[in-house]
Amino acid sequence: MSKKYVYMFSEGNASMRNLLGGKGANLAEMTNIGLPVPQGFTITTEACTKYYEDGKTISDDIVAEIYEAIAKTEKIAGKKFGDPENPFLVSVRSGARASMPGMMDTILNLGINDVAVEAVAKRTNNPRFAYDSYRRFIQMFSDVVMCIEKSKFEAILDAAKEAKGVQMDTELDADDLKNVVVKYKELYKKEMGVDFPQDAKVQLMEAVKAVFRSWDNPRAIVYRRLNDIPSSWGTAVNVQSMVFGNMGDDCGTGVAFTRDPATGEKRLFGEYLMNAQGEDVVAGIRTPQPISSLENTMPEVYKQFVNIAKTLEDHYADMQDMEFTIEGGKLYMLQTRNGKRTAPAALRIAVDLVKEGKLTKEQAIMKVEPGQLDSLLHPQFDAASLKAAKPVAKGLPASPGAAAGKLYFTAEDAIAASGRGEKVILARQETSPEDIEGMHVSEGILTARGGMTSHAAVVARGMGTCCVAGCGEVVIDEEKKTMTLSDGRVLTEGQEISLDGSTGNVYAEYVKTVEAQVTGDFGTVMGWADEIRKLKVYTNADTPKDAEQAVKFGAEGVGLCRTEHMFFAEDRIAAMREMIVSKTVEQREKALAKLLPMQREDFKGIYKAMEGKSVTIRFLDPPLHEFLPTDPEDIKALANEMVMPYEELVATIEGLHEFNPMMGHRGCRLAVTYPEIAAMQTRAVIEAAIEVKQECGYDIVPEIMIPLVGEVKELKYVKDIVVKTAEEVMKEKGVTLKYMVGTMIEIPRAAITADEIAQEAEFFSFGTNDLTQMTFGFSRDDAGKFLEDYYSKKIYESDPFQRLDQKGVGQLVKMAVKLGKQTRPDIKLGICGEHGGDPSSVIFCHNAGLNYVSCSPFRVPIARLAAAHAVVLEKQQ
């Protein structure tokens, strides 16, 4: 049997999301449970994939299936495409597996033509509506399908208004619009060389192709990369009988959530506009009414909608985001989906749904995206500073959290400023999909127009970025790059500003921010995650402050303490430099002796902060030249300090130059050439542990981690120094202490020969930053130059430094796990690359059989939740 590419809504259901896309699957599901859905059909995601495989053409088989589905839908609707009496009009909408709001194209009123428009006028007894629909369709089709600039159509409309001396579209009557349609068609013919297509099937096939094409438009590609959506998924296309919210005053359209998407409060939450088409609400151009007011306007419809909302939430056991249209007083459901929500809302809804008996704890934690927690871990305003601050404007609290930074008015400027290391607040009249990258780099987003469901609000919530939307009190001039407050003050680019996404307040000053706490619903959900997860979560911390912060966020150990950062401090760099430029072992040991007490204090601080938990200390890793000055003046100063001829010091520094420092003399290679460095570090690790035991009673089991190992003998050489020194220290102090020696697996050869390396290593910690660099053969510092081309040409879909490349790097991780366990079944396995805080990578680590992930303190709760997700996902398979 050949594959089926087109499904009537009545043939699908909610479980067919991968095939029908989210929208299509839910339209089918709503049809099945008897809700009022305008009927139609879904062209599958596989048809989209095939479209690309077939060199961007729709195969004859699929065309035939679509025609058959049209015929069936016409029959259901009792209308026919192009019928002079009762013409059939449809909407054509994209619908991928994952929601990609506003990323792809939608076409309404398809099927209308010179004949149908008259029929519509007659049947609705509303010629103005008929011609308005036609002119909207021509404009949308020309723009979306044929890429004719929208502004050319707008110019015709503006001219019509000017000719009539009116301001609003609504002031144009049927004849005016009829005239506009004539001009629109002339423009189309001029641009395309052919007449505007009158055949509805031709219109439809072109629209379907446009939707398929839009899957690959630049903003969709960027969105997919930011949201880890593979391009192979493709989008489905939903073709649905049109219902009209803009046929008169008994018509309307709206969107609503079954709970408050900002707070999670259990109340119907949404907005609608009377006499409008769907896009008018989400586009944020007219300010809509709250859903509750519909109770007064149309009580029966409201009651029906409330019931449907309850039915849908119960059915999906999740907060629903619904779109509806009212046509001639009759309610139609156009869409339902699990609603996007802020992190606090996600936590509250998860906790409430468990309380309501609708979800188990395991189901509930899956309703919270780990990455979303990020917003809760970001700064909130410091209470005292907030008290002292005075809001200068108030908008809608569209996405919670607090943000302070410098003001920029375009996505480009925001990206540039962020690149310079500035904290950025992006202020826009309203945002559009083109702004998405600029929004991503911003601490907070402010818009002057648009509601809670505007583009800015939806996207910011998805990103977990603070957003104040629809702040009509301020005037934003994107051209002049100014923002004028209601009191007349003008803020310019680069000025400091603060936003409170939870209250909607805007401050024309820098308001100090503080960290959030893991309490309340957040604490409850994290508790459930801890019960469920099997992976331990450690932190990467180089200072006692970081370690303390991480413990507050639930870290169970330090997976990576980088010792090199400790040597850059003003009071240490001199001794470090002395060590580096030493010519003999004796000179080097003398310099190291100065560093020893400092290093010992570093470790004591971290041990104390971790209160006896595991602490993994990585020995000196970077190439030594990183510690030396480059400026001639600085070199002169150092030469004086060292009592060393300037030329000799210059020669020493030049001697340390490397062609490819990342692949040079660093990591354990330093300890091989200068074993005395490893000896000093071992002494500091062990002495500190003994002292902390004596001072605080904590039983520290330090884990000494040798970096950049590629060969077991290399590890053994350094380990022998560590063991010898540790034994000496313990003998001197008369204390016996347990400690471990392990290695990072960050060189491909280490993964490949992990069975041998495990003979010496008591633990492996996957250093996936370097492992990614070596496995891909590009350095992170240099790859920026060409990775953009790789994204735009769809060679890579995500940044392998952000999200672990499971196909390549992941294979090496799995190989090393298997080989390591073969040699040493109880080997401790963890990851300390930045991937340790990336949810999809944490899930990979769980599946690969690691014991722990280690990530930056602020990612610890994210990793805890992702680790719990991993357990649930594993059970589901």
Place this chain on the structure above:
Amino acid sequence: MSKKYVYMFSEGNASMRNLLGGKGANLAEMTNIGLPVPQGFTITTEACTKYYEDGKTISDDIVAEIYEAIAKTEKIAGKKFGDPENPFLVSVRSGARASMPGMMDTILNLGINDVAVEAVAKRTNNPRFAYDSYRRFIQMFSDVVMCIEKSKFEAILDAAKEAKGVQMDTELDADDLKNVVVKYKELYKKEMGVDFPQDAKVQLMEAVKAVFRSWDNPRAIVYRRLNDIPSSWGTAVNVQSMVFGNMGDDCGTGVAFTRDPATGEKRLFGEYLMNAQGEDVVAGIRTPQPISSLENTMPEVYKQFVNIAKTLEDHYADMQDMEFTIEGGKLYMLQTRNGKRTAPAALRIAVDLVKEGKLTKEQAIMKVEPGQLDSLLHPQFDAASLKAAKPVAKGLPASPGAAAGKLYFTAEDAIAASGRGEKVILARQETSPEDIEGMHVSEGILTARGGMTSHAAVVARGMGTCCVAGCGEVVIDEEKKTMTLSDGRVLTEGQEISLDGSTGNVYAEYVKTVEAQVTGDFGTVMGWADEIRKLKVYTNADTPKDAEQAVKFGAEGVGLCRTEHMFFAEDRIAAMREMIVSKTVEQREKALAKLLPMQREDFKGIYKAMEGKSVTIRFLDPPLHEFLPTDPEDIKALANEMVMPYEELVATIEGLHEFNPMMGHRGCRLAVTYPEIAAMQTRAVIEAAIEVKQECGYDIVPEIMIPLVGEVKELKYVKDIVVKTAEEVMKEKGVTLKYMVGTMIEIPRAAITADEIAQEAEFFSFGTNDLTQMTFGFSRDDAGKFLEDYYSKKIYESDPFQRLDQKGVGQLVKMAVKLGKQTRPDIKLGICGEHGGDPSSVIFCHNAGLNYVSCSPFRVPIARLAAAHAVVLEKQQ
């Protein structure tokens, strides 16, 4: 049963080489076939390994086994250690699996002490001999076992000679030597704080330990690295009853080969010294007599020796290198082994042994070391230049081939000059094992002293380096760094000099050299190798000249044609730079259009040289900044040429700077960002093939190789450009042409995802240079700084850039082969890294299932022979 660590000679045989070492196994074999061998026992290589495992101690079990073996040997000899009537003396010699001439320690006369010396004097009726033996033993034991400086003993001996007013050791009588022994023992006590050990068993155990230790002395480590001998093999220790060649005029000692080791001629070839101990011959201090003269001196002994030599050669079916001693007119065999020989000798012996019916062709090719052929492929003197040149001195033709270079007098100076890129001739009074690295970097070696079996001669032949030894006509002053000719002319450091290792001639001028031909025995053996081997041998060639040379050496195709070298020529670099600094696609295409005809001519030249054989062309690989000037003056000139502001050009060049260029914007990444480069190169490849077909009738099937691929989509992107362009060109020309598109596997991720990559790649060529860099995580340019430490600390035993790392990099190769074939069973597989010309790596490639290896033209015959070896070795397993 516990492991046996000590074997009597009568318990072993030749097959036990790994356990007993080469020397021990052959002493056992000679014992078995009834030859006159002084009896003794071998302490196994496993005992050496255990000695290191046990922290450099000999376990009690092994000590007990040794004592037992001593007792048995004493019984056979009818003597006893320390016996006042008939004392037992032994030699203690190292003996590894592979011959390591002069690398490790030997101790003679062990067992002698204050009592035994008197007994020896009495029994031999030769007190001078007895005391000479004792003083030699004290000196050797003190030096080798106790590391007391030899010169301190020599000073005592010199003082004794001076006191007596004589010049030669032999002029000292028994009483003088007795006195020397007293002073030697005093010195020993002063140095060591204890008396010289009188207990023979104590002497023996210390000597055994010294031999084990010598396995790890620095010169042995260097030798192992140069000869690919793993340190895990360990050395055996042979303890053998002493026989004395220095007891009088009916005594002697010598070494001989069953065929001429320089030419392979079938004649007994060797040297001996009457009244001497073995080390006197090989040390080259006294000039020995040719073996043939022994027929006159001791006709019976000579006849017996000739018979033994024939027996041994027939037994081993190979040319033997034997050591013998005559004591009181009786012949003893001390050693036999397959003799080292020059490459011409190896070829002639192999061919002759097949003619003599002693070996099959398969056996015969195994008698020729592939690496040795290198010497035949190096320059010989150009006949005309040689005719014009006048020899200034003549020495022994110790290792054939011709060499011309600059004169240096110490190993250090030779290494330094070689590091500067100079061709070096090393001239030494005589060489010693300390000189080995200096010899390795030299084109030729000249010594003033020593015979054909001197250290210099043996080592140079092993290395395939030209050597003139024992050139007594010249006076070499190593301190003053001068060489004085017989006519009084003084040559100084850095002067040009030429050597002919085949005639022994020395020229005080530069004599032009030419390439050798693969003819005669060489041609015969290569013919056999070609019959046997399965791997094809291609060459790396960037120019028609290289390609022609390679074809002469038997190359069957071009496995790597690097296109970037073509752009550095004076007439091209300008267009290349124009291309690089282009701001738009149009500018870039304009510059590329200038490069196209040049590139097309390059390819035509190579196609013609290869006469229709496979040609694999790698597309542009290096980072672009390599083509740009760095000097401000050059940049100014380029800016003028380009009509571009200087500052803009500087900014462009700076923009191309990379932190780690090896892992930056290069390889196929260039083609992804600038597809027009790949398009131009494709056009050149295809147009050239069409034109050569039309001009010469060769059917070229160009293989286009995309470098640095890590992901299949990256390859597909570039391949799509290649295919599109190729189709265009063929359409334009109205010609259809077969061509292939493949990739280098040089990024670890490419190996790991080779199944995916094979979907697009029609061939894989392993770029093991880069693959080694990425797999080890160090860059070849930078690793030099620390690899010496890695060798000396025994972390790496060979240079992974020379010899393929089979454990790490080799695993990736095997993985890629398996995955690649899984997807595309007929995928063509080759290697084009420098390892393609390394014999052990070629054998690996055969076993890994590759179709071809590609190497530099001069390595082609080596690879052909190694590929044949691989087949034979595979059958043997």
